[in-house]
Amino acid sequence: MTNNTETVVNPTLADTREFLAKVRGGHKPTDDEMADHCDNLKMIVAEKNGIATDDVDSFLRKAKTMRERMGIGGNKRKELCRCGSGRQHRKCCGKYSR
Structure with missing residues (x-):
């Protein structure tokens, strides 16, 4: 079974153009x-998050660092609890909870 999807970590404009050419x-x-x-x-991202279209680039950069800080994608150094308390899982409902 072959998988023909290509994963591009930081797509350039040329990568996006190639992808759109494949799709179309x-x-x-x-x-x-x-x-x-x-x-x-950019307009879609701005509309969904309630920000100005000019602020989208900095918003996405901040969102990326927030995801890294919370441990979503990449390394999972601070995994937040699933109960929604906002605490780390290990300290809240995890293995070492009180």
């Missing part, structure tokens, strides 16, 4: 279409 059946988007695509993505 061979049509490579022009520079204008790529700019529209990026703007649309």
Whole structure:
């Protein structure tokens, strides 16, 4: 069984263009279409999070560091508890809980 999905960690504009070409059946988007695509993505992120479209880049950078801090993706050094208390699982309901 072959898996033809490629995982790109930090996709560049060229990677995105290739991906869109695959999805659309061979049509490579022009520079204008790529700019529209990026703007649309920024507008979606801004709308979902209630921020201005100009602040999207810094918001995504902050969100990435927040995910790393909480242990989502990458290393799991501070795993938050599943009960929703916001404490570390180990100290709340985990192995060493009181």
